[in-house]
Amino acid sequence: MRVLVTGAAGFLGSHLCDRLVSAGHAVVGVDNLVTGRTANVDHFRANPAFTLVHHDVSRYIDVAGALDAVFHFASPASPVDYLKLPIQTLKVGALGTHNALGLAKAKGARFVLASTSEVYGDPAVHPQPESYWGHVNPTGPRGVYDEAKRFAEAMTMAYRRVHGLDTRIVRIFNTYGPRMRAQDGRVVSNFIVQALQGQPLTVYGDGSQTRSFCYVDDLIEGILRVFDRGDDQPYNVGNPGEFTVIQLARLVLRLTGSSSSIVYEPLPTDDPRQRRPDITRVFTALQWEPRVSLEDGLHRTIGYFKDVLA
Ligand code: NAD
Numbered sequence: 001m002r003v004l005v006t007g008a009a010g011f012l013g014s015h016l017c018d019r020l021v022s023a024g025h026a027v028v029g030v031d032n033l034v035t036g037r038t039a040n041v042d043h044f045r046a047n048p049a050f051t052l053v054h055h056d057v058s059r060y061i062d063v064a065g066a067l068d069a070v071f072h073f074a075s076p077a078s079p080v081d082y083l084k085l086p087i088q089t090l091k092v093g094a095l096g097t098h099n100a101l102g103l104a105k106a107k108g109a110r111f112v113l114a115s116t117s118e119v120y121g122d123p124a125v126h127p128q129p130e131s132y133w134g135h136v137n138p139t140g141p142r143g144v145y146d147e148a149k150r151f152a153e154a155m156t157m158a159y160r161r162v163h164g165l166d167t168r169i170v171r172i173f174n175t176y177g178p179r180m181r182a183q184d185g186r187v188v189s190n191f192i193v194q195a196l197q198g199q200p201l202t203v204y205g206d207g208s209q210t211r212s213f214c215y216v217d218d219l220i221e222g223i224l225r226v227f228d229r230g231d232d233q234p235y236n237v238g239n240p241g242e243f244t245v246i247q248l249a250r251l252v253l254r255l256t257g258s259s260s261s262i263v264y265e266p267l268p269t270d271d272p273r274q275r276r277p278d279i280t281r282v283f284t285a286l287q288w289e290p291r292v293s294l295e296d297g298l299h300r301t302i303g304y305f306k307d308v309l310a
């Protein structure tokens with residue numbers, strides 16, 4: 001196949017490109033580098049199967065030649081990033097998704113939307129099945145991300161219904177691993193970098209809020225299964241192992257052998273209290289479930305950040 005990946009120089013996009021190129025596909029990556037880095041795709045430099053185009057996908061996307069698939073992964077994803085870039089985040093979720101869908105339609109390509117567990121907001125149903133419509137504050141600061149992704153899902157379904165486009169929607173739950181930026185601001189990278197640098201680990205709120213953390217390799221495998229064999233309805237892809245933030249902090253301290261302290265800082269506005277994917281649908285339909293435990297995944301990620309910081 002010849003595949004276009006938006007957000008290819010980001011954390012998840014670059015891992016997706018790795019899997020696609022190693023499966024023998026040609027990949028065109030499109031990225032404006034707002035939160036991504038060319039270093040994430042530097043290893044493709046001498047590889048004719050991969051090209052990177054520097055472009056903002058909120059503007060018309062012009063790509064010559066045939067495409068078999070469009071994976072739309074461009075968007076700031078860390079709360080720190082999207083709170084700094086609220087308008088760009090709304091634009092890439094809305095205009096960027098529209099442009100990526102229009103490109104897929106013009107090329108007759110299959111379209112995959114990287115959606116998010118954040119469509120469930122601060123969920124009143126736990127764990128979250130795909131049938132849950134969510135609990136999102138549209139006017140709060142996080143609304144710029146949550147509502148952009150909800151709009152992106154609605155737009156994807158409209159292209160399916162109106163134009164018969166072949167579409168997939170993946171609701172990604174908190175994913176971590178190598179190539180996250182040290183200053184990304186998300187909890188796993190923050191805690192590991194703080195622990196390795198002997199800085200206090202910054203727990204927001206009292207640390208009793210929960211998240212379910214998926215290792216990046218597991219996530220990419222799930223996305224590719226949805227791409228290959230999924231249908232048009234959304235799929236949760238994430239690891240159902242649920243941890244409080246304070247449990248994560250203690251685990252990172254143990255695995256790094258760090259003597260850093262833990263400090264408590266204010267909880268961000270509308271920070272979800274709990275989050276865990278119900279993965280019954282993706283498991284039943286596609287036999288996907290995560291394989292990497294949090295401890296193993298953290299080991300690998302700690303190794304990565306040790307190299308980066310050295
Ligand atoms: P990331 O910030 O590392 O990557 C996003 C990439 O998109 C970056 O390279 C950035 O430069 C690029 N980008 C942003 N706006 C763009 C624009 N207008 N034009 C072109 N490129 C643009 O984040 P990530 O964690 O790799 O997330 C990738 C996708 O997965 C995002 O759509 C995100 O919403 C979704 N997602 C990620 C997670 C997670 O836990 N990592 C969870 C849920 C959803």
Ligand code: UDP
Nearest residue numbers: 079185186187188190202203204209245271
């Ligand atoms: N968090 C924290 N300390 C940090 C960064 C994040 O306690 O240094 C908390 C954050 O408030 C949230 C959870 O960790 O409750 C996950 O945050 P992250 O930004 O990774 O992703 P989110 O799931 O909120 O999008």
